[in-house]
Amino acid sequence: MTTTDSVLISDPGPLLVGEMSAQSLYDKCWTLARNLYWTWHPEIISLFRDLDPIRWRQLDHNPIALLREFTPERLASRAAEMVLYSRINYAHRRLKEYMANKQTWASWNAGVLGSKPIAYFSAEFGMHESIPIYSGGLGVLSGDHIKSASGLGINLLAVGLFYDQGYFKQQLDDKGFQREEYLDTKVENVPMEPALSPDGKPITIKVDTRTGALFAKLWVMQVGRVKLYLLDCDVEGNSAEDRKLTSRLYGGDERTRIRQELVLGVGGVKALRALGVTPGVYHLNEGHSAFGPLEVVRERMHDDGMKFDDALREVARQTVFTTHTPVPAGHDRFGGGLVEEHLGPLRDQLGISYEQLMGLGRVEPQNEAEPFCMTVVGLKMSRRANAVSQLHGHISRRMWASLWPWRVEEEIPIGHITNGVHIPTWLAQQMLQLYDRHFPAGWIFRMGEPEVWQNIHNVDPGELWETHNALKNLLLAFVRRRVSRQCRRRGESDETVESARNVLDPNILTIGFGRRFATYKRATMILGDLDRLDEIVNNKERPVQFVFAGKAHPKDEPGKKFIQTIANLRHDPRFAHRVVYVEDYDMNVCRHMIQGVDVWLNNPRRPLEASGTSGQKTVLNGGLNLSILDGWWAEAYDGANGFAIGHGTSHVDDAITDRRDAEFLYRVLEDEVVPMYYDRDVDGLPRHWIKRMMNSISSLAWRFSAHRMVMDYTRHCYVPAAGGLSSDMAIH
Numbered sequence: 001m002t003t004t005d006s007v008l009i010s011d012p013g014p015l016l017v018g019e020m021s022a023q024s025l026y027d028k029c030w031t032l033a034r035n036l037y038w039t040w041h042p043e044i045i046s047l048f049r050d051l052d053p054i055r056w057r058q059l060d061h062n063p064i065a066l067l068r069e070f071t072p073e074r075l076a077s078r079a080a081e082m083v084l085y086s087r088i089n090y091a092h093r094r095l096k097e098y099m100a101n102k103q104t105w106a107s108w109n110a111g112v113l114g115s116k117p118i119a120y121f122s123a124e125f126g127m128h129e130s131i132p133i134y135s136g137g138l139g140v141l142s143g144d145h146i147k148s149a150s151g152l153g154i155n156l157l158a159v160g161l162f163y164d165q166g167y168f169k170q171q172l173d174d175k176g177f178q179r180e181e182y183l184d185t186k187v188e189n190v191p192m193e194p195a196l197s198p199d200g201k202p203i204t205i206k207v208d209t210r211t212g213a214l215f216a217k218l219w220v221m222q223v224g225r226v227k228l229y230l231l232d233c234d235v236e237g238n239s240a241e242d243r244k245l246t247s248r249l250y251g252g253d254e255r256t257r258i259r260q261e262l263v264l265g266v267g268g269v270k271a272l273r274a275l276g277v278t279p280g281v282y283h284l285n286e287g288h289s290a291f292g293p294l295e296v297v298r299e300r301m302h303d304d305g306m307k308f309d310d311a312l313r314e315v316a317r318q319t320v321f322t323t324h325t326p327v328p329a330g331h332d333r334f335g336g337g338l339v340e341e342h343l344g345p346l347r348d349q350l351g352i353s354y355e356q357l358m359g360l361g362r363v364e365p366q367n368e369a370e371p372f373c374m375t376v377v378g379l380k381m382s383r384r385a386n387a388v389s390q391l392h393g394h395i396s397r398r399m400w401a402s403l404w405p406w407r408v409e410e411e412i413p414i415g416h417i418t419n420g421v422h423i424p425t426w427l428a429q430q431m432l433q434l435y436d437r438h439f440p441a442g443w444i445f446r447m448g449e450p451e452v453w454q455n456i457h458n459v460d461p462g463e464l465w466e467t468h469n470a471l472k473n474l475l476l477a478f479v480r481r482r483v484s485r486q487c488r489r490r491g492e493s494d495e496t497v498e499s500a501r502n503v504l505d506p507n508i509l510t511i512g513f514g515r516r517f518a519t520y521k522r523a524t525m526i527l528g529d530l531d532r533l534d535e536i537v538n539n540k541e542r543p544v545q546f547v548f549a550g551k552a553h554p555k556d557e558p559g560k561k562f563i564q565t566i567a568n569l570r571h572d573p574r575f576a577h578r579v580v581y582v583e584d585y586d587m588n589v590c591r592h593m594i595q596g597v598d599v600w601l602n603n604p605r606r607p608l609e610a611s612g613t614s615g616q617k618t619v620l621n622g623g624l625n626l627s628i629l630d631g632w633w634a635e636a637y638d639g640a641n642g643f644a645i646g647h648g649t650s651h652v653d654d655a656i657t658d659r660r661d662a663e664f665l666y667r668v669l670e671d672e673v674v675p676m677y678y679d680r681d682v683d684g685l686p687r688h689w690i691k692r693m694m695n696s697i698s699s700l701a702w703r704f705s706a707h708r709m710v711m712d713y714t715r716h717c718y719v720p721a722a723g724g725l726s727s728d729m730a731i732h
């Protein structure tokens with residue numbers, strides 16, 4: 001991709017206004033809006049914004065909803081007013097070239113994948129805030145994975161579920177307690193279309209259970225060069241209850257959950273068949289889709305006359321499994337009754353007994369007390385499995401060692417590929433422009449290479465600092481807008497609304513914390529000693545301020561309590577202006593936060609954070625990480641590219657660990673972070689801090705990019721699973 005204005009200026013021939021009809025201009029805008037390519041191209045985003053900045057914000061940055069408010073004539077006149085013609089033409093042409101380009105990384109490095117695609121399964125996909133079919137890190141990771149697969153030209157298609165209510169919108173009541181609201185997504189405002197079979201018919205798949213069939217229709221969304229297929233149970237043929245089966249992400253009870261996973265896994269494989277697609281590799285992103293390979297086994301038995309065991313071995317060779325959580329409760333487990341109800345008909349066709357089926361989901365196949373675990377079946381049905389950071393690899397091997405009782409821990413076949421983020425999605429336009437000025441031409445095509453990022457050390461420190469502060473100001477403006485809106489909605493006094501409009505100070509060290517409020521992430525850690533926090537935030541020479549955001553799962557009462565504790569600090573005069581809570585954390589809130597903070601705080605209870613990715617987004621934009629040595633940070637921190645809380649150890653007693661880590665957090669803030677931030681030279685620049693920003697960018701941006709991650713998956717998993725020659729997974 002190329003995005004700078006300098007390219008626009010050298011663009012040879014913008015069409016004259018009169019040469020293009022209003023209709024053709026309008027059609028081009030629709031083409032741009034219908035491919036999610038726009039979500040990582042700032043020049044297209046700004047184009048949509050310029051059509052109507054206010055509606056753009058009100059419509060959650062949804063170009064489909066925006067364009068529906070325009071007629072071709074009104075669009076043409078607005079385009080003339082804003083001088084958008086050449087920009088629209090240019091963007092449209094770039095998209096066309098992108099779609100047609102065959103000279104990609106994959107064409108040189110993954111030729112073996114050429115004819116048969118990778119099928120990437122995930123229960124959620126976070127592509128953009130206007131498409132609410134994700135809840136958090138897992139979804140955003142899937143979105144970033146397929147965007148990078150598109151960029152690298154990998155022959156990959158993705159399979160997920162379409163949730164018409166998605167995940168909830170969060171509001172806090174006047175007591176600071178989380179309220180969840182589910183909104184219906186208007187299907188006509190989502191950039192997807194019915195997927196068609198080879199003979200041009202819409203596709204509905206059917207999955208049998210012991211208690212009746214489930215139906216799902218298939219949608220397709222275009223994400224750059226990648227197609228994302230989404231199954232949707234809101235179809236005729238289903239009972240009223242089943243029509244709501246895919247309404248909500250992670251809603252409902254266990255039975256809802258297994259039914260969703262049946263549709264995703266088994267339904268997903270059936271959908272690919274209906275499309276006429278034969279994947280070369282199946283990638284199960286987390287256990288939710290792990291029923292899928294059983295359906296592939298059935299196909300092989302039926303089509304090729306194979307025996308169950310042989311088919312299983314063949315299918316496992318083609319299957320890649322990624323596990324995402326070291327939290328035991330984070331792995332789906334189902335009792336035998338639910339499994340038999342939902343997998344029974346498939347089991348009949350596979351010709352295996354109930355005990356055999358259950359055994360596939362158990363660590364000890366004969367143990368009748370053991371439920372069916374989706375991670376276990378995922379591991380058993382795949383030849384290649386991986387965790388999502390180096391530390392998580394160690395933890396996962398230990399956690400699942402009993403599946404391979406004859407092997408020593410180091411030989412447990414679970415490797416690791418550390419997560420990364422899709423740089424163009426998370427990089428602020430201002431930083432992109434700075435990189436464009438100082439990095440070699442075409443650097444964006446090589447963003448997974450370390451050499452590219454060394455150039456940050458040649459940037460003038462003042463220029464980097466100014467760019468960062470411009471982004472910080474945008475964040476503060478965003479926070480003020482949101483916080484004052486929150487006050488107004490709760491019906492608070494004009495005075496309160498007014499003071500919310502002035503909350504936070506751009507000259508103060510700003511620390512951000514945004515993520516799901518799962519309790520192991522310990523959001524309230526910094527509040528453990530309020531007097532000490534008071535001294536930190538209200539220090540006369542060196543004050544500190546905090547921005548918090550994040551949703552708690554609707555059933556997570558302790559998580560909601562954490563939110564309440566933080567949000568209610570606004571009633572404490574010591575903290576009212578220094579600690580703010582922004583509601584409804586989503587990709588939009590996240591983007592503002594990770595682009596504008598000075599420091600990104602992460603203090604999970606080690607080793608429960610499998611990887612974490614939000615801190616990687618901060619790196620790209622010049623923010624520094626302050627984190628427990630867990631997940632990705634345990635392998636990223638080198639002493640000079642951010643800050644560590646503690647030494648990467650934990651006690652068997654959580655209470656002791658928590659107390660120690662809190663002390664480490666206060667100490668590193670007081671002794672390192674705050675003094676370094678306020679240590680200014682004669683020009684008012686914090687030289688040591690800026691040096692650390694540069695170290696962070698040069699050492700981390702490429703390594704923790706989704707491009708690097710997808711290249712690793714391709715070399716170590718996809719190519720070998722597709723039968724090509726390649727290295728084995730680097731486990732350690």
Ligand SMILES: *Cc1c(COP(=O)(O)O)cnc(C)c1O
Pocket residue numbers: 135136137138140514515516585586587590591611612613614615617
């Ligand atoms: C990136 C992202 C996450 C992941 O955050 P972690 O700190 O890795 O848990 C979660 N939610 C949203 C909306 C994100 O954009």
